[in-house]
Amino acid sequence: MATVMEFTSPTAEFPLGSVFENLPGVTVELERLIPHQTLIIPYFWVRGVETADIEDAFDPHAGVTNIRLIDSVEDEYLMRAEWKQSYLGVLSALAKANVVVLSGIGTKDEWRFEVRSESQDAIAEFREYCQEHDIPIEITAVHAMLPIQGEGYELTETQREALVLAYERGYFDTPREVSLEELADELGITQQSLSSRLRRGHRRLIGATLVTSP
Structure with a gap:
């Protein structure tokens, strides 16, 4: 693994x-x-x-x-x-x-x-x-690095933690219910690190679910 x-x-x-x-x-x-x-x-x-x-x-x-x-x-x-x-x-x-x-x-x-x-x-x-x-x-x-729900793609634990917390706290809602700064403080990391985890997590999820490999 x-x-x-x-x-x-x-x-x-x-x-x-x-x-x-x-x-x-x-x-x-x-x-x-x-x-x-x-x-x-x-x-x-x-x-x-x-x-x-x-x-x-x-x-x-x-x-x-x-x-x-x-x-x-x-x-x-x-x-x-x-x-x-x-x-x-x-x-x-x-x-x-x-x-x-x-x-x-x-x-x-x-x-x-x-x-x-x-x-x-x-x-x-x-x-x-x-x-x-x-x-x-x-x-x-x-x-x-663990597979998520048995699918054929993987997220790191930190990426999964960041994505799930952002979802639960309403970061993806309109309007947002929490800021990037607040989420980063809750996780004990910098805003730059959190932004990177969210972006890379999104990339893995999109690549595995929406993009069809040739």
Whole structure:
């Protein structure tokens, strides 16, 4: 059964964290990771600021060879980076253990990750890699990814918890009976983390129930 782990890492330990020194109010959210030869290519969103040149907001870092803007909508910027797999950091540890990133959200305070593996061995390998290379992480939760009501799709426990709570509290009603901030406070997480869980949960549900695979 697939295993999901949540952990945090200091802002300074993740190369993209250099943006918070120049733009402390932004949020960075990883979109997806693509391993490519000796590089890891992350696509990510930068949200919460309007600037003429978002690329210059990222200071040079030994682990990153290139960062460029792909698209932008108002104060949201989709960006692409090229990451050296030889760089000893969180992304290289995830790639080495073949662990899938479900979500990665960074603020000036910390990075929060939710990752998935098809076996506990890969999770253990990731943890050992971080320990051996002094990569600071703090594990906050480890749990199984469970199928919902026997259907052929899966949600993480945290995604299911967020979706069910939002439904029960009237977040999806019109008008809404509860705010995102109130739900996040009840769950003890940030609004950014809750927004990510709801969005990814919706994506899994829609993909499994409304989209017909070719």
